[in-house]
Amino acid sequence: MARPSSLFLALVLVAAMAPPMALAFDPSSLQDFCVADYTSNVFVNGMACKDPSKVTADDFTFSGFHRPSDTSNAVGSNSTLADIHVLPGLNTAAISLVRLDVAPFGLNPPHTHPRGTEMLTVVEGQLYVGFVTTAGKLHAKVISRGDAFVYPKGLVHFAFNLTPRPAWGIVGLSSQNPGLIRVADSIFGASPAVTDEVLAKAFRIDAATVQMIKAKFGN
Ligand SMILES: *[C@@H]1O[C@H](CO)[C@@H](O)[C@H](O)[C@H]1NC(C)=O
Numbered sequence: 001m002a003r004p005s006s007l008f009l010a011l012v013l014v015a016a017m018a019p020p021m022a023l024a025f026d027p028s029s030l031q032d033f034c035v036a037d038y039t040s041n042v043f044v045n046g047m048a049c050k051d052p053s054k055v056t057a058d059d060f061t062f063s064g065f066h067r068p069s070d071t072s073n074a075v076g077s078n079s080t081l082a083d084i085h086v087l088p089g090l091n092t093a094a095i096s097l098v099r100l101d102v103a104p105f106g107l108n109p110p111h112t113h114p115r116g117t118e119m120l121t122v123v124e125g126q127l128y129v130g131f132v133t134t135a136g137k138l139h140a141k142v143i144s145r146g147d148a149f150v151y152p153k154g155l156v157h158f159a160f161n162l163t164p165r166p167a168w169g170i171v172g173l174s175s176q177n178p179g180l181i182r183v184a185d186s187i188f189g190a191s192p193a194v195t196d197e198v199l200a201k202a203f204r205i206d207a208a209t210v211q212m213i214k215a216k217f218g219n
Helices: 004-017 183-188 196-203 207-216
Strands: 077-082 096-102 107-112 118-124 126-132 138-144 148-151 156-160 167-173
Touching (some): 077 107, 118 138, 126 148, 126 167, 196 207
Antiparallel strands (some): 107 156
């Protein structure tokens, strides 16, 4: 058995060889709040703080979850975001909230939030929800009013309304600015466009099919 001194030395060595720690979540606040100052020209990770003496309750208030968003679009879904861009009190709070509306047979298409784990609870209706792991395994099921489902951070996920009735839910995300990458839109709707050769090879289809899909995403 190793003597304490050599064990300690070994631990120090292991610690020294470990890669520098990466912050995997929004940094936590060192004060009561840091209400975003939308007018500041200072670039920081997040947003600069507003003078606390000028902060009011309105800085922490969002109104807009009481009405559905307009779902008459190509996918039949839409959402109302209460994130750092509209709710300054969320700055450094590591949380945001979304109202998700899905029309009958509508889809919140496959997408990922690079900076936030998501939890969806169904308020009305039924949704077929799922995500795909980095190993390519699909975890999916139908959830109903009162149920909740977790989409782990960064994984591609979706929500589909299999019913002829509208569905809606409230989504919590573990970031003030979780980010949104819609898989199809980001690949086929990028500006400037990703070249046909790259997409044809990636999706194992011909260039004509690539162009046909691109046209649906404005390219
Ligand atoms: C989402 O809903 C809002 C509010 O109803 C509307 O202004 C916006 O155009 C909709 N977006 C899409 C993509 O349908």
